[in-house]
Amino acid sequence: MDRRETIKTLVIGGVASGFMLHGCVPVEEKKEEATPQPADNGKGYGRTPEEAARDAELNGKTFFTEHEMATIAVLADIIIPADDTSGSATEAGVPEFIEFIVKDIPEHQVPLRGGLMWLDRESGQRYNKQIVSCSAEERENIVKDIAYPEEVIPELKQGAVFFSRIRNLVATGFYTSQIGIKDLGYVGNTPNVWDGVPQDVLDKHGMAYDEKMLQNSIKPEDRGEIMDWENYNV
Numbered sequence: 001m002d003r004r005e006t007i008k009t010l011v012i013g014g015v016a017s018g019f020m021l022h023g024c025v026p027v028e029e030k031k032e033e034a035t036p037q038p039a040d041n042g043k044g045y046g047r048t049p050e051e052a053a054r055d056a057e058l059n060g061k062t063f064f065t066e067h068e069m070a071t072i073a074v075l076a077d078i079i080i081p082a083d084d085t086s087g088s089a090t091e092a093g094v095p096e097f098i099e100f101i102v103k104d105i106p107e108h109q110v111p112l113r114g115g116l117m118w119l120d121r122e123s124g125q126r127y128n129k130q131i132v133s134c135s136a137e138e139r140e141n142i143v144k145d146i147a148y149p150e151e152v153i154p155e156l157k158q159g160a161v162f163f164s165r166i167r168n169l170v171a172t173g174f175y176t177s178q179i180g181i182k183d184l185g186y187v188g189n190t191p192n193v194w195d196g197v198p199q200d201v202l203d204k205h206g207m208a209y210d211e212k213m214l215q216n217s218i219k220p221e222d223r224g225e226i227m228d229w230e231n232y233n234v
Helices: 003-013 050-058 068-081 094-104 104-129 138-144 155-174 176-184 197-203 211-217
Strands: none
Touching: 050 094, 068 094, 068 104, 068 138, 068 155, 094 155, 104 138, 104 155, 138 155, 138 197, 155 176
16 A cells, blocks of 8 residues: 555544544633624635635735745645645645645644754764755655654654644645545535336346336436426336
């Protein structure tokens, strides 16, 4: 099983669900008030006026530096690279998602910024350069040493804690994006096409559709039309 499939299994299995189900606004900031009407902001996801205003406020701020964002992008694509069926984490907008999350949930700010600093320090000690300037092999060497908490050596524990946090954020950002949801194969309440009872089942029970039923009721090509039963006779 490759890295992408492993992460996908974790998401589907609910390992990352604790974060995914965590509200974007801390509990203490939520207030019980009269429910406002959803704002029509053209994005199609029904933000209330208060939520839309908060989104605008957070989007108007910047937390990570350009170098930090570049480092997050490097890590994100190591964690979820592009493959034959789907794009990479950066193509799904994961770095921008993490930038928004740290402003929305400030408890991530110190651990992530500290972790990015640790990563550059470790890269500097090993290769005398920041991780964004490292080769793919050099980056992989660092990441594999902190990617498995149960195997990490004591000197790299801090890096392992950081990597676990950012891996969860990357997985959450990717698998809640359009690219990630498509990669999971999740279709939600999308209607399917019913072609009637399979022929082998009808044969087994000695049943068959009459031609009138087939013409009036089982026509997948007309599934988007509303049936008119006014002149139908059994």
